[in-house]
Amino acid sequence: MNVHGCCACQNICPKNAISMVLESDGFKYPHINKEKCINCGLCRKVCPVLNPKKEEECLPDTYACMNKNEKIRMESSSGGVFSLAAENIIDKKGIVFGAAFNQNLEVQHIKVDNKDDLKYLRGSKYIQSDILYTFKEAKQLLENGKIVFFTGTPCQIEGLISFLGKSYDNLYTR
Ligand SMILES: Cc1cc2nc3c(=O)[nH]c(=O)nc-3n(C[C@H](O)[C@H](O)[C@H](O)COP(=O)(O)OP(=O)(O)OC[C@H]3O[C@@H](n4cnc5c(N)ncnc54)[C@H](O)[C@@H]3O)c2cc1C
Ligand code: SF4
Ligand code: SF4
Structure with missing residues (x-):
């Protein structure tokens, strides 16, 4: 298996x-329990490292902006635009996924449905966040018509897109 840590394989394994x-x-890193594995090949198919995209598919639009709220900006690592986007999603009754410390100071992806809890997602945590099964959770919400804002490192978002396997109008990523 390849080493990129996006967890798409873990989320797709039936x-x-x-x-x-x-x-x-x-x-x-992903480890396979060979006693459970049925050799379906889905993990290899979903892996963004084994199936790299062409460069022209990866060109993002670029904007420069910042949050005018100084308190939130000070709680953030850069300009606090994450919080602005996330608040907008919550206003639309959407769900925000992002990286938060747990009680053991490990970083894990969680989902947030209210503005107060966005404080757990604010600020960069300079260790790998465990995606756990949040890709599966996000997919379920998207299928149910909820707006989902999934945030993470570029490789995590690449893993999510690969895991979903199709585009959703109600999905936003960052
Ligand atoms: C691990 C990491 C390293 C970075 N290194 C640089 C750098 O070297 N140079 C640079 O210019 N910018 C870097 N950035 C980006 C920058 O620091 C800000 O995260 C980004 O610009 C967003 O800023 P913000 O003020 O809008 O939001 P903030 O409130 O600062 O960030 C919150 C967002 O970051 C996400 N996040 C926080 N920690 C993690 C994590 N461990 N894994 C996945 N997602 C996480 C949260 O889910 C949330 O979406 C890095 C970001 C991360 C997460
Ligand atoms: S081959 Fe299929 S069953 Fe085996 S680890 Fe990969 S996804 Fe899971
Ligand atoms: S899907 Fe992601 S975590 Fe799994 S092997 Fe590929 S890069 Fe690594």
Whole structure:
């Protein structure tokens, strides 16, 4: 298996045969339980490292902006635009996914449905966030017509897009 840590393979495995295991370099890597694996090949098919996109498919639009609220900007790592976008999604009764510390100071992706809890997502945490099964959760919400704002590192978002396998008008990523 490849080493990119996006968790798309873990989320797509129909047998829950893949777990992300912390290795000595401080990063989590996928491990397959061979007793559970049925060799369906879905994990290899979804992996963005094994199936890289062409460069012309990856050109983003670029904007420069910042949050006028100084308190929120000070709580953020850059200009606080994440909070502005996330608040807009919450106003539309949408769900925001992002990286938060848990009680053991590990970083994991969680979902937030109210403005107060956005404080847990604000600010960069400089360690790998565990996606857990949030791709599956996001897919369920999208299928149910909810607006979803999924935030993370570029490789995590690439993993999510690959996992979803189709585009959704109600999905926003950053
Ligand atoms: C791990 C990491 C390293 C970065 N390194 C640089 C850098 O070297 N140079 C640079 O110019 N910018 C870097 N950035 C980007 C920058 O710091 C801000 O995160 C970004 O510009 C957003 O800023 P904000 O003020 O809008 O939101 P903020 O409130 O600062 O950020 C919150 C957002 O970051 C996400 N996030 C926080 N930690 C993680 C994590 N560990 N994994 C995935 N998502 C996370 C949250 O889910 C949320 O969406 C990095 C970001 C991260 C997450
Ligand atoms: S081949 Fe299929 S069952 Fe085996 S680990 Fe990959 S996704 Fe899971
Ligand atoms: S899908 Fe993501 S976590 Fe799984 S092997 Fe590929 S890059 Fe690594």
